[in-house]
Amino acid sequence: MPDDIFEIGGKQLNSRLFIGTGKYASDSMIPDVCKSTGAGVITVALRRVDFQAITDNVMQHIPSHMQLMPNTSGARTSDEAIRIARLARATGCGNWIKIEVITDNKYLLPDGYQTAKATEILTKEGFAVFPYINPDLYVARDLVNAGASAIMPLGAPIGTNRGIRTEEMIHILIDEIDLPIIVDAGIGKPSQACQAMEAGADACLVNTAIATSENPVLMGKAFAEAVQAGRNAFLAKARGTSPQAMASSPLTGFIRENEGQS
Amino acid sequence: MNIIINGQKLEFKKEMSIKMFLDTKNISPESVVVELNQSIIPSENYHTTWLTSNDKLEILRFVGGG
Numbered sequence: 001m002p003d004d005i006f007e008i009g010g011k012q013l014n015s016r017l018f019i020g021t022g023k024y025a026s027d028s029m030i031p032d033v034c035k036s037t038g039a040g041v042i043t044v045a046l047r048r049v050d051f052q053a054i055t056d057n058v059m060q061h062i063p064s065h066m067q068l069m070p071n072t073s074g075a076r077t078s079d080e081a082i083r084i085a086r087l088a089r090a091t092g093c094g095n096w097i098k099i100e101v102i103t104d105n106k107y108l109l110p111d112g113y114q115t116a117k118a119t120e121i122l123t124k125e126g127f128a129v130f131p132y133i134n135p136d137l138y139v140a141r142d143l144v145n146a147g148a149s150a151i152m153p154l155g156a157p158i159g160t161n162r163g164i165r166t167e168e169m170i171h172i173l174i175d176e177i178d179l180p181i182i183v184d185a186g187i188g189k190p191s192q193a194c195q196a197m198e199a200g201a202d203a204c205l206v207n208t209a210i211a212t213s214e215n216p217v218l219m220g221k222a223f224a225e226a227v228q229a230g231r232n233a234f235l236a237k238a239r240g241t242s243p244q245a246m247a248s249s250p251l252t253g254f255i256r257e258n259e260g261q262s
Numbered sequence: 263m264n265i266i267i268n269g270q271k272l273e274f275k276k277e278m279s280i281k282m283f284l285d286t287k288n289i290s291p292e293s294v295v296v297e298l299n300q301s302i303i304p305s306e307n308y309h310t311t312w313l314t315s316n317d318k319l320e321i322l323r324f325v326g327g328g
Contacts, residue, residue: 020328027326045327048268048320049294051287058326059293071327083300087322090302091295158328185328207328 004235006202008180009096009128009149011067013040016197017227018069018182019220020207021058023159029216030061037220043069043098043207046088069130071098078117085122097122098152099131108158112139116146123147132184135169140177150179152205155196156186159208163192167199174200190219190226197230198238263315280319281309294323 006013018041021030034042042062062068070088075081078101085097099122101114110132116139119129128149133139135153143151153170156162163186164170174181180202187193193204206223213219264273267283280303284291296303297320303311313319 021326022328024326043328044324046295046322047325049287049289049323051268054287054289057293057323059324068324070324073327087295087297087302087320088324090304091324093324205328 015039016203017224018205022207023211027058027061032217033220034063036217037224041067041069043071045071045073046084068093069096069098071100073100075101076103078114081118096128116142119143119148120146135166135173140173150182152182152184154185155183158185160186161188162186164196190222193223194226194230197227198233200234265313265317267319278313279309280311294321296321
């Protein structure tokens with residue numbers, strides 16, 4: 001296996017699978033999922049402390065070597081995303097931020113214009129910005145110009161497990177955008193993560209499919225292997241398809257040939 | 263004095279710093295990030311930052327998310 005170093009946001013990563021911390025039956029599973037996936041990047045959200053129900057702190061379960069990627073979930077405008085980003089960085093967790101600006105509550109689809117506005121301001125403030133977007137070429141180009149560290153197009157709406165429904169559009173981003181493409185949201189099965197990686201995506205972010213499976217540790221391992229398999233297949237460069245059969249075995253030297261001759 | 267903390271109006275009889283408020287809720291200062299009237303307060307200033315009437319205080323922390 002040749003060296004396949006993944007550099008992003010000023011970090012070198014060994015794994016191209018990013019994981020989340022939402023929806024686990026118990027946050028105490030998180031360390032084992034970190035181990036089974038080998039992931040180096042993990043997302044978190046920022047929320048008000050609930051004084052009536054102060055629960056377990058998710059940060060206690062995140063191994064210290066992991067790169068935190070706080071998200072701006074809950075933001076409806078670029079200003080709200082910027083505010084959350086600044087608060088997240090003030091925790092001392094580093095300068096990575098996943099921008100999510102969403103006003104649509106049914107499909108949780110991101111607002112590309114507000115996302116680009118927030119990205120432009122936050123990159124100037126020294127953030128490594130990872131914007132979550134619809135796979136739209138023009139929004140992606142705006143984000144390149146705004147200094148984003150990567151583009152995170154959705155495969156399907158958040159939490160739906162519907163797979164890479166936006167496949168053709170993601171292929172266009174992979175082809176046209178000179179930044180890492182991290183497929184985020186909608187990936188429901190390891191085979192779908194593999195499919196994205198085979199097509200040349202640089203990484204996948206998977207939360208729901210791992211966290212809500214019956215065995216998150218094992219599902220995490222399956223995703224890690226699928227992401228690596230897809231990556232290897234991409235690097236190995238598959239040949240094209242053919243409408244007709246093309247024999248794999250030689251078409252000469254058959255045992256049946258000229259058997260009657262002495 | 264009335265202070266709005268995480269969107270809820272609370273009444274305090276005595277002067278109170280951010281540190282004192284966190285102590286009343288058993289919240290360790292390093293587990294949260296605090297914004298007072300939309301300005302982020304560094305944790306080393308929690309004990310010297312006194313709340314005044316009509317302040318808006320936000321106390322946030324990381325939770326699970328994707």
